[in-house]
Amino acid sequence: MKRSSHLKKLRTEEFDCLIIGGGASGAGCALDSVLRGHKTALIEKTDFAAATSSKSTKLIHGGVRYLEQAFKNFDFAQLAQVRHGLEERHTVLQNAPHLARPQALVTPVFSWFEGLYFTIGLTIYGWFASGKDTLPGSKWLSKAAVKKRIPRISDNIHSAVLYYDGQLDDARYCLALVQTAEKAGAVVANHVEITGFEKNAAGQLTAAHAKDLQTGEEILIKAKVFINCTGPYADHVRQLANEAQVPRIRPSKGVHVILPYEVLGGEDALLIPETPDGRVVFAIPFQGKLMLGTTDTEYSNLEKEPQLEAAEVDFLLETLNPYLDKKVNAQQVVSGFGGLRPLIASDPTKGTKGLVRDHEVEHDKTSNLVSLLGGKWTTYRLMAKDTIDYIDEHLLNQQNTCTTDKQILVGGEGYTSGGWKELVGISGLSARTCQYLHEHYGSRVTVLLEVLNENVAWKKELVKGYPYLLGEVVYAARYEMAGTVRDFLARRVRLEILDWSAAQQVAGEVAKAMGQELGWEEGDSLKAAEGYIEQLSAIRELAQT
Known part of the structure; x- marks a missing residue:
C-alpha cells in the first residue's frame, strides 16, 4: 500500500462512500462496500487499529458474562449479543487462519x-x-x-x-481487513484527520475537509455517502456534521x-x-x-x-x-x-458495566451522515454488513449481496498451520522465527522474504528474546503503510504491548531503518526515536507510580 498514491486519489477522485475511522468497524465497512462494487475510500486519523481495535482482550467470543446476565435478568438483548458473537466467531476464525485460532x-x-x-x-x-x-x-x-x-x-x-x-491478533487482523479492501480497489490512508464538512443548500454533506498529519497538507474529499466509524470518538464526527446532534456514546x-x-x-x-x-x-x-x-x-x-x-x-x-x-x-x-x-x-441510569455491547446504524437525515455506533471486535463483520445494507437500501438505491462471510483476508489464502516448516530450508532463518513469520504474515511471507534477501543485515533479530527482524521495519514501511516508530512497534509487530523495555531499546534502530526506506530528512530518525522513547517513558511511569 503506497500511501502517496492513495493520497493523490483522495484529492482527485469522487467516491460513493467515504469511511471515517480505520479500526475494525471502519475497515470492515470498507471491505464490504468495495466488494459490493462501491467506489470506496477509508481514512484514519492515527494508524489502522491505533485505538480501541488494537487494545482488546484479543478474544473472539460471544461473552460468557453476557450469557449469565441474560438468564439472571431475563435480558434478551444480552442473549442476542451472545448469539451474534458466537455466530460470527466461526467466520472470524475462518477468514484469517494465520491471525486467529x-x-x-x-x-x-x-x-x-x-x-x-x-x-x-x-x-x-x-x-x-x-x-x-x-x-x-x-x-x-x-x-x-x-x-x-x-x-x-x-x-x-x-x-x-x-x-x-x-x-486473534487484533491489530494485524484489522490491517488485513484494510489490505484486503485495498486489494479489491478501495483507497485507504492513515494519519489523515477529518476537520470538517462541506454541505449543500439543504445541509447535506458533499465533501470532507481533511488534513494529512504527516505533511500538514489540506485535502478535500468528495463522496456521495459519509460513514462515521470512529468508535468512542463518534460523537465528535456526528457533531461536525450536525452540531445539533445529541451525544450518544x-x-x-x-x-x-x-x-x-x-x-x-x-x-x-x-x-x-x-x-x-x-x-x-x-x-x-x-x-x-x-x-x-x-x-x-x-x-x-x-x-x-x-x-x-x-x-x-x-x-x-x-x-x-x-x-x-x-x-x-x-x-x-x-x-x-x-x-x-x-x-x-x-x-x-446504567453504569457502563450494565450497557450491552450491541451496535446501531444511525442515519442523521439532516446531514445525511451514517454512523456505526457501539459493537465489539467479534461482530465487526455483522456491524459492517448492517451498515452497508442500510446504505444500499436507503441512500444508494441498490441491491447488493454481502459476501464478506466468505472473503479470505490477505495472508490467509492457502494457509496451513504447519507451513512454516517449509520456510526453514528456503530462508536460512531459525525454526522459531519461521513459525512466527508464517503466523504473522501468512501467504504474504514470500514477499517479506524477498525484502529480507535484499540485505543480509535485515535478517538480524531486532532484540534478544523476540523473533522480530530488522527487515520487517522495511517491509512494514513499504507494504503496510507504517509511517511512525509506534506504527511499527505497537501494531505491525506487538513489541510495545509485550515489553516496554525492549520497545524502547530498539526504537533508534527502527527509526533509522524506517527513515531510510521512507526518505526522511537527516535528523528526523533521531527525533522520531527520542519522541517515541519519551512517550513510552510517560506511559511506564503512570503504571508504576
Missing part, C-alpha cells in the same frame, strides 16, 4: 456446586455457536487434570470447567497488564468468573507473554489516550493472585495498555 479457556471453581453451575452455563454457551463451528465442547476437569494443563494454578481450587473460544476504559508467560505456565487461558466490580477477568497467553484484563470504568477525557494506571495494576493482580500457587507483584509487570469501549448510552 482456537483458544482453550479454563474456569476454576472452588466447590462441586460451582463446577456444576459453570458446566451447565458453558454447555448452553456452546449451543449458541454456529452450526459450522468446529471448536470442541466444554467439559468438567478434575483438579489433577487442571494442574497438568496449568502448572501454576492454586492448590485451593476444587476443579475447573474447560471451554473454547477464539483468539459513553466511553468505558479497560486496561490490561502483561506478565511473564511462566506466571501460569500453560497454553490455556484462565477465566476468573467473578471480580469485586462484577466483571470477569481473563489471563491469556499471547505471543509468549501472559495478558491479564480487563477493567471497566467510565472515561470522559477523550483528548487524552487512556493509559494503564498503578491502581489498576494492583486491582488486576489482586484479582489473579487467589488463583495462583505463587503470588505475583507489580514488579513483574513488563507492559500494559488501556483502551476504550464505544458503548451506546441507551440508558443513562
Whole structure:
C-alpha cells in the first residue's frame, strides 16, 4: 500500500462512500462496500487499529458474562449479543487462519456446586455457536487434570470447567481487513484527520475537509455517502456534521497488564468468573507473554489516550493472585495498555458495566451522515454488513449481496498451520522465527522474504528474546503503510504491548531503518526515536507510580 498514491486519489477522485475511522468497524465497512462494487475510500486519523481495535482482550467470543446476565435478568438483548458473537466467531476464525485460532479457556471453581453451575452455563454457551463451528465442547476437569494443563494454578481450587473460544491478533487482523479492501480497489490512508464538512443548500454533506498529519497538507474529499466509524470518538464526527446532534456514546476504559508467560505456565487461558466490580477477568497467553484484563470504568477525557494506571495494576493482580500457587507483584509487570469501549448510552441510569455491547446504524437525515455506533471486535463483520445494507437500501438505491462471510483476508489464502516448516530450508532463518513469520504474515511471507534477501543485515533479530527482524521495519514501511516508530512497534509487530523495555531499546534502530526506506530528512530518525522513547517513558511511569 503506497500511501502517496492513495493520497493523490483522495484529492482527485469522487467516491460513493467515504469511511471515517480505520479500526475494525471502519475497515470492515470498507471491505464490504468495495466488494459490493462501491467506489470506496477509508481514512484514519492515527494508524489502522491505533485505538480501541488494537487494545482488546484479543478474544473472539460471544461473552460468557453476557450469557449469565441474560438468564439472571431475563435480558434478551444480552442473549442476542451472545448469539451474534458466537455466530460470527466461526467466520472470524475462518477468514484469517494465520491471525486467529482456537483458544482453550479454563474456569476454576472452588466447590462441586460451582463446577456444576459453570458446566451447565458453558454447555448452553456452546449451543449458541454456529452450526459450522468446529471448536470442541466444554467439559468438567478434575483438579489433577487442571494442574497438568496449568502448572501454576492454586492448590485451593476444587476443579475447573474447560471451554473454547477464539483468539486473534487484533491489530494485524484489522490491517488485513484494510489490505484486503485495498486489494479489491478501495483507497485507504492513515494519519489523515477529518476537520470538517462541506454541505449543500439543504445541509447535506458533499465533501470532507481533511488534513494529512504527516505533511500538514489540506485535502478535500468528495463522496456521495459519509460513514462515521470512529468508535468512542463518534460523537465528535456526528457533531461536525450536525452540531445539533445529541451525544450518544459513553466511553468505558479497560486496561490490561502483561506478565511473564511462566506466571501460569500453560497454553490455556484462565477465566476468573467473578471480580469485586462484577466483571470477569481473563489471563491469556499471547505471543509468549501472559495478558491479564480487563477493567471497566467510565472515561470522559477523550483528548487524552487512556493509559494503564498503578491502581489498576494492583486491582488486576489482586484479582489473579487467589488463583495462583505463587503470588505475583507489580514488579513483574513488563507492559500494559488501556483502551476504550464505544458503548451506546441507551440508558443513562446504567453504569457502563450494565450497557450491552450491541451496535446501531444511525442515519442523521439532516446531514445525511451514517454512523456505526457501539459493537465489539467479534461482530465487526455483522456491524459492517448492517451498515452497508442500510446504505444500499436507503441512500444508494441498490441491491447488493454481502459476501464478506466468505472473503479470505490477505495472508490467509492457502494457509496451513504447519507451513512454516517449509520456510526453514528456503530462508536460512531459525525454526522459531519461521513459525512466527508464517503466523504473522501468512501467504504474504514470500514477499517479506524477498525484502529480507535484499540485505543480509535485515535478517538480524531486532532484540534478544523476540523473533522480530530488522527487515520487517522495511517491509512494514513499504507494504503496510507504517509511517511512525509506534506504527511499527505497537501494531505491525506487538513489541510495545509485550515489553516496554525492549520497545524502547530498539526504537533508534527502527527509526533509522524506517527513515531510510521512507526518505526522511537527516535528523528526523533521531527525533522520531527520542519522541517515541519519551512517550513510552510517560506511559511506564503512570503504571508504576
